[in-house]
Amino acid sequence: MQIFISTGEVSGDLQGSLLVAALRKQAIAAGLELEIVALGGDKMAAAGAILLGNTSEIGSFGLLESLPFVLPTLQVQRRAIAYLKQNPPDLVVLIDYMGPNLGIGNYLRRQMPQVPIVYYIAPQVWVSSITLGNTERIIHVCDKLLAIFPEEARYFQDKGAKVTWVGHPLVDRIEHFPSREAARRQLGIADDAIAVALLPASRHQELKYLLPVMFQAAQIMQAKLPQVHFWIPLSLEIYRERIEKQIQRYGL
Known part of the structure; x- marks a missing residue:
């Protein structure tokens, strides 16, 4: 078939x-x-x-x-x-x-x-x-x-x-997702750390228009909460360099 x-x-x-x-x-x-x-x-x-x-x-x-x-x-x-x-x-x-x-x-x-x-x-x-x-x-x-x-x-x-x-x-x-505690251990996130996920979706235009706004907001959060750490999923490998450059540009 x-x-x-x-x-x-x-x-x-x-x-x-x-x-x-x-x-x-x-x-x-x-x-x-x-x-x-x-x-x-x-x-x-x-x-x-x-x-x-x-x-x-x-x-x-x-x-x-x-x-x-x-x-x-x-x-x-x-x-x-x-x-x-x-x-x-x-x-x-x-x-x-x-x-x-x-x-x-x-x-x-x-x-x-x-x-x-x-x-x-x-x-x-x-x-x-x-x-x-x-x-x-x-x-x-x-x-x-x-x-x-x-x-x-x-x-x-x-x-x-x-x-x-x-x-x-x-x-x-x-059903197969790890618990919150197990997930934080796998990612190396300390129990008392503040972890924030940024989810800009996966299309070229979404990264182009949404990511700068998210990173600007992250800058404000980081200034008020120095211990905050941001996580961003890599939906496609082709976006890695672009996202890494933006992270450096915004000092996150």
């Missing part, structure tokens, strides 16, 4: 990797041969997917800000479609990543109507005040929608989608 999974950005790569691991586990238990090809990132590849293109580094938002990423996104899409033409999958799973995934979904609807499409973690139009017909487009491209929130399931069901609420995948991960 061959499954094609399409997602983008750091969050999609994480959710995709959890799905790949779960599918492979189920396949082994059922005695099935399973091949998963994907658009995703390093986490999905590490979980066992064959990457047709890495989409975790080309996520963006905004209009003008997104222009540098249009061509790379189109190239990845074309590569995936060319592969699917030659190797029609048994199942397609779309994870978030609305623009590119709707493009791929619409192509498959026209050219390979026999291939079932599942939208897992649909774009969050159900909490947006500006849907602009995106709800109908999402429903149109998929045979089944798997929702991670109850309200999400109700929203799409009311709109006529075939939907099942499956719960949030991160709930399973929480």
Whole structure:
């Protein structure tokens, strides 16, 4: 059996990797041969997917800000479609990543109507005040929608989608999280230290616009609380140098 999974950005790569691991586990238990090809990132590849293109580094938002990423996104899409033409999958799973995934979904609807499409973690139009017909487009491209929130399931069901609420995948991960004390030991944080996490998200534009504001706030905190120590997760290795330079610039 061959499954094609399409997602983008750091969050999609994480959710995709959890799905790949779960599918492979189920396949082994059922005695099935399973091949998963994907658009995703390093986490999905590490979980066992064959990457047709890495989409975790080309996520963006905004209009003008997104222009540098249009061509790379189109190239990845074309590569995936060319592969699917030659190797029609048994199942397609779309994870978030609305623009590119709707493009791929619409192509498959026209050219390979026999291939079932599942939208897992649909774009969050159900909490947006500006849907602009995106709800109908999402429903149109998929045979089944798997929702991670109850309200999400109700929203799409009311709109006529075939939907099942499956719960949030991160709930399973929480069971394996270390305790606060264990986590602080692993990170080398003293019991009496003040540790503050700065979370600027993972897109290029988010680092560009949010990080300076966060670091300015951190400067104020540091001036009042000299013992404070800041932590920032590295969502992608390509951001390391940029973030380190900013840390030095703001004297954090």
